Amino acid sequence: MTASKPVVILGVFVADTAYRADRQPRMGETILGNSFKLGPGGKGSNQAVAAGKLGADITFLTRLGVDAFADMAKHTWSDAGVKSAVIDTPDSYTGAAYIFVEEGTGNNAIIVSPGAAMLISPADIEAHAALIESAGVFVTQLEQPIDSALRALEIARGAGVTTILNPAPAASLPDRIYTLCDYVTPNETEAEGLTGIKVSSVDDARRAADALLAKGVGAIIVTLGEKGALLHTKDRSEHVGAVSAGPVVETTGAGDAFNGGLAAALAKGVEPLEAVRFACAVAGISVTRPGTAPSMPTLQEVEALLA
């Protein structure tokens, strides 16, 4: 791969606080848990960490509170080589997720409070237009307000920056947003949410991708879990198998690893099909490790797997 252009990712950081207990407490009740774990989360932040560990020149744009979780976010990024453009928001708080995991079944129940990141506004995006315009690749998701994602995609598109929308979590989108995207990267559930077409096979993914192409997207990449990913444009439709790097330990964050890997590869000028293979390898390694951000591989690890 050749010299990398800058990557800019707009998105959300949340501190994941995971509690394991035998059962959920009833209203008004307090119970003792079995364990607790604190870790960095948020789709955009995870994607930035993935790209940073792969050696990309990456800047993450977000809002944080002024608190201990904001310090955690900044340490997470600096450890992964991620630069940040943070709008400090002292009148709110850094996002946090309460994750209850039921011991025995592994089922979970989650409350996400995005805090400061919900205040990311189109005006914030305009204040960072020069940063977005300086990118080779711009990525966003749908955890912050859609109006802000839309404004950022408009600015990126206006400057000829390659744009990637990871439409997660599933949400209904204004038609205009599709016309601003070079790549849209839904997983199976999100592809179904966007098109109404149930996606459980590669052929289903092709039908859903066709529906999204008709809305004006350049290329659709449907991620298909252990079945890999589909790259679909008006000229080609290629299924790339998942890359196995060992026994699967935790698939949370696989999509984030994929999107971070895709952005890093495209920023180096790698052609799209090769970039999808690279992204599958990045995600394939991440699922063999626990955690989300901590599971992201280095460039050396990905290159060794693909060699």
Ligand code: ADP
């Ligand atoms: P999300 O995490 O958004 O639900 P997916 O489940 O589609 O996304 O996974 C994203 C990518 O991660 C897939 O395209 C694939 O490359 C990789 N992946 C997911 N699950 C596995 C698995 N069990 N083995 C190998 N790779 C996987």
